[in-house]
Amino acid sequence: MPLSISLAMHLPEFILFASDATIVGLWGGLFLLIAVLALAGDWLRARRKDVDRVGCMPWTPIFLACAMIGVGLMVVAVKGWIAG
Template identity: 50%
Template sequence: MKLPDAILFASDATRYVMVGGALLLISALAMAGERRRAKRRHVDNVGIMPWRDIAALTMMAGLIVTVFGVMGWIRG
């Protein structure tokens, strides 16, 4: 698979920010899944996915990786 030049020649800080953004997007999707699960019509139909845990872990990882990327941008 050929990567676009913008990603191929990006700095490590830029890659960290992109990965952090992707993790934050996954976290937002998991929060939407948790909200949907909480507002379900039938209380007994819980499901198997731990949306709350996925949202919390990806949010924490996404924020940490994004902060490292931004620190790399600031330091140059």
């Protein structure tokens, strides 16, 4: 059995039969969730007790990139949902 068929058989019906707008909305929600996690990481880094322990993750650019992508995808999804 090809890989794509075996993966499709295990997807829930909600995702398997979802519209393109719903799939884009799910991806947009995922990017917004990552943006919120990056914002929390930046908030924790700014309030660390030992200022010499600098982290290696660029939380602000991760937040900005994920937030822009997520908002863009959600706008496209909402436009698709409204259009029907």
